[in-house]
Amino acid sequence: MSHVIDRRLNGKNKSTVNRQRFLRRYRGHIKKAVEEAVSRRSITDMEHGEQISIPGRDIDEPVLHHGRGGRQTTVHPGNKEFNAGDHVQRPQGGGGGRGAGKASNSGEGMDEFVFQITQEEFLDFMFEELELPNLVKRHLSGTDTFKTVRAGISNEGNPSRINIVRTLRSAHARRIALSGSSRTRLREAKAELERLRREEPDNFGDIQEMEAEIERLSARIHRVPFLDTFDLKYNLLVKHPNPSSKAVMFCLMDVSGSMTQATKDIAKRFFILLYLFLKRNYERIEVVFIRHHTSAKEVDEEEFFYSRETGGTIVSSALKLMQEIMVERYPSNEWNIYGAQASDGDNWNDDSPVCRDILINQIMPLVQYFTYVEITPREHQALWFEYEQVSESFAESFAQQQLVSAADIYPVFRELFQRRMVT
Numbered sequence: 001m002s003h004v005i006d007r008r009l010n011g012k013n014k015s016t017v018n019r020q021r022f023l024r025r026y027r028g029h030i031k032k033a034v035e036e037a038v039s040r041r042s043i044t045d046m047e048h049g050e051q052i053s054i055p056g057r058d059i060d061e062p063v064l065h066h067g068r069g070g071r072q073t074t075v076h077p078g079n080k081e082f083n084a085g086d087h088v089q090r091p092q093g094g095g096g097g098r099g100a101g102k103a104s105n106s107g108e109g110m111d112e113f114v115f116q117i118t119q120e121e122f123l124d125f126m127f128e129e130l131e132l133p134n135l136v137k138r139h140l141s142g143t144d145t146f147k148t149v150r151a152g153i154s155n156e157g158n159p160s161r162i163n164i165v166r167t168l169r170s171a172h173a174r175r176i177a178l179s180g181s182s183r184t185r186l187r188e189a190k191a192e193l194e195r196l197r198r199e200e201p202d203n204f205g206d207i208q209e210m211e212a213e214i215e216r217l218s219a220r221i222h223r224v225p226f227l228d229t230f231d232l233k234y235n236l237l238v239k240h241p242n243p244s245s246k247a248v249m250f251c252l253m254d255v256s257g258s259m260t261q262a263t264k265d266i267a268k269r270f271f272i273l274l275y276l277f278l279k280r281n282y283e284r285i286e287v288v289f290i291r292h293h294t295s296a297k298e299v300d301e302e303e304f305f306y307s308r309e310t311g312g313t314i315v316s317s318a319l320k321l322m323q324e325i326m327v328e329r330y331p332s333n334e335w336n337i338y339g340a341q342a343s344d345g346d347n348w349n350d351d352s353p354v355c356r357d358i359l360i361n362q363i364m365p366l367v368q369y370f371t372y373v374e375i376t377p378r379e380h381q382a383l384w385f386e387y388e389q390v391s392e393s394f395a396e397s398f399a400q401q402q403l404v405s406a407a408d409i410y411p412v413f414r415e416l417f418q419r420r421m422v423t
Helices: 015-025 027-040 119-126 164-199 204-222 261-281 301-306 316-329 352-363 382-393 406-416
Strands: 050-055 112-117 146-154 234-241 247-254 285-292 296-299 336-343 369-375 398-403
Touching (some): 261 336, 261 406, 285 316, 369 406, 382 398, 398 406
Antiparallel strands (some): 146 234
């Protein structure tokens, strides 16, 4: 009898497999709906996923059916009208089913298929094909993550890890080794007993002696145990250090007086999206929050997003503080360092060249990737043009983009952190 064993992780929820196949098939529609949802609602409002609509024409399935003509044999239960061999008149071709309502001479439409995706599925589609650029494995001191791997067979171990096949194979080999000679003599003794009974049936002394030898050899063979503690074999599992990459992201946000409330909201939404992306996709990631106006200060997550402090604008204060923290806590030979800066572009007159020099000489040589987002509908100012010089010197690890409205956040975010092709 054949047995089918379902070893899928979702064995008690078979529809999940069909759901994943459906999501893969209509990935384009879902990604478009996710992009629209991100632009029209708060980034933190993810508890209920998103409702996706797919036009009915896009979910039509091909149908196989018998064409007209040919010979067909069918059996209809409860047939009281026809007998075998009767000729049945071919039905007239043409119309299909008819609706009950009346026709209309105006309007057109098509039903849509609507379904709900979960929060996890929503985030999967939102962060699909995104990654931190230039992430490499650094030397990890005192790593505390391990991965359990198979390491062969051991003679000692936990009973739950016993290897039945290897154990029975070892027991069979031991029985052959201990009783092999006895089995050979037993076969020879049985053959000799058959010969005596056939050729010398009156030789009772030799027959009885041979029967006693057979009984002695059989008893000796049966005394060999079927399974011995020596035969037990166990699957050996060992813990290997799991190398992982440590990374730190510096979030620098301008909270000066030139930043309007709408501009600050866009900056906060950009950093919330970045924070969700980092915490969801990377295990060993630290985030350093820095707010600045005329002076910069390292703050926690709560103060970064909700503090109402404001003032003048000196952007270099945030870059100086970032460089100090890098040197003090995050050596570049052990950490992948990233930076993300959001500002409206306004800066003190003589401070923009200072920002350029700090980036080129002190920060960019040590970081994997730095991105600058300017939130303004106006023309670019001095800071943007100074950062263009940084981009020319570090084209692979520096990027800058402009945000005009909240609808631009997600497209710009995807462009900044799009997965690069490895060459």
